[in-house]
Amino acid sequence: MAELTTPMDIDGDDNNPSLKPNNKGKNVAVSGPSHGKATPWVEKYRPQSLADVAAHRDIVDTIDRLTSENRLPHLLLYGPPGTGKTSTILAVARKLYGAHYHNMILELNASDDRGIDVVRQQIQDFASTQSFSFGIDNAKASVKVVLLDEADAMTKDAQFALRRVIEKYTKNTRFSLICNHVNKIIPALQSRCTRFRFAPLDSFHVTERLKHVIEAEGLDVSESGLAAVVRLSNGDMRKALNILQSTHMASQNITEEAVYLCTGNPLPKDIEQISHWLLNESFTESFKRISDMKTRKGLALVDIVREVTMFVFKIKMPPDVRVLLINDLADIEYRLSFGCNDKLQLGSIIASFTKARSALVAAAK
Incomplete structure (x- = not known):
């Protein structure tokens, strides 16, 4: 693919916002290790091509093939954070348009206003405007990309308005929706996109x-x-x-x-010590020792709960006792996420282990 060398003057026209390079959303690294020391490594080592994406080769290869054949559909990429969703779409844009892809892509994320006015004005203006750039294949230059990162933060009204915009401008615009929770995207939008799930990286x-x-x-x-x-x-x-x-x-x-x-996470040896206290010491002694360690090492109780939950899987105990204990710990973690009192929740942790310990003793008899 030829490199972009001389973009038309219209691409930098200050009077037409839809043709100006869009710099909203996540900053994009232009090159890898040539960045300065102050650059966050997340951006410094962001994949620059589809071949650089660390995992999900089946998904990436499928998108790569569709891009090469000029059959790229509207995309809905969903999954946990940090799994390569945004990097994949930006790599697709670089493949399509070269170094000056900013002229051909509108990138919005949750830091921007995501109401219905943005769909009716900014997105529709960008999608409805014809772009011309030297150095890009005509078939590819006629298609622009709208990247809606964290699309699950869009209001329902904005999502309903986006349905019609997607249908109306399909000939010259491809929409890429990225989100963590696909259930927050209305079915009407999901049906208009090809869905790919990005699982946590192994x-x-x-x-x-x-x-x-x-x-x-x-x-x-x-x-x-x-x-x-x-x-x-x-x-x-x-x-x-x-x-x-x-x-x-x-x-x-x-x-x-x-x-x-x-x-600030508790060390594995600290979790082993805490688990030992929970399984062997009295309520008062466990409460005192765990509180002392938590204060001395500056640990968050929610991190302790999360790590202790993982440690429970390593302990030999009847399956029904394990399930009850894990459910109790999950409830405590949920309450902590809403700012419940740490002392009360620490008491709940110790009480849950006391109950589990009684069940273990009964099972042994």
Whole structure:
């Protein structure tokens, strides 16, 4: 594909906002490791092409083939944060339009007004305006892209208005909707798009991408430190890169302990100790010791609950007791997310384990 060299003057026309480069939403890295040290690694190492996307090769290859054949449909990409949804669409735009793709894409996310007026004015104006750019194949130059990131934040009225806009301007515009919760997108919009689910990245792909960054930045990372970053990221590549960068800023040697201290998460050995108290000590003693550790190490109770829940899966106990205990912990985590009192919820945790311990004793008899 030929490179864009001389965009027409109309592309920079200040009197026509629909033809101006759109810089809203997430900033986009133009090149990889050439960025300065102050650049967040999330943007510095954002994939620049579809081949660079870390995972979901089946989805990426399908979109790549549709793009090459000029059969790109309207897209609805959904799944947890940091799984490559936005990067995939931006890579598609670069493939279609080259380095000056900003002239051919309107990018909006939840930081912008997402009401019905935006659909009727900004999006419709952009979609209805014909764009011409030298250096782009005519078939591709006639099609622009509207990227609606975090589309599940759109109001219902805006989504209903978008239905008609999508139908009306299908000949010259492709709409790409990105969201975390697909159930918040009305069925009428879902039916107009080809849906792809981006699942959380598996540890292998996160590890491989982090190794690339570690090598490029010349970092000193231990195997346990890398494993800790991967574990705490929970399949979120953005979170993994942020943890790696923040830990590097705090410590030259990235170890497991440095990662946990930087993120404020309880160390595995602390969780083992807390679990031991919960299973063996009295209510008063457990409450006192856990409160002391929580205050001394600055731990959040919700993080303790989350880690203890994972530890419960490693403990040998009857399945019915495990299910009841995990359900209790899930209820406590839910209440903590709404700002319930920490002391009351800590008491609930200890009470849940006391009940489970009684059930274990009864089962042993």
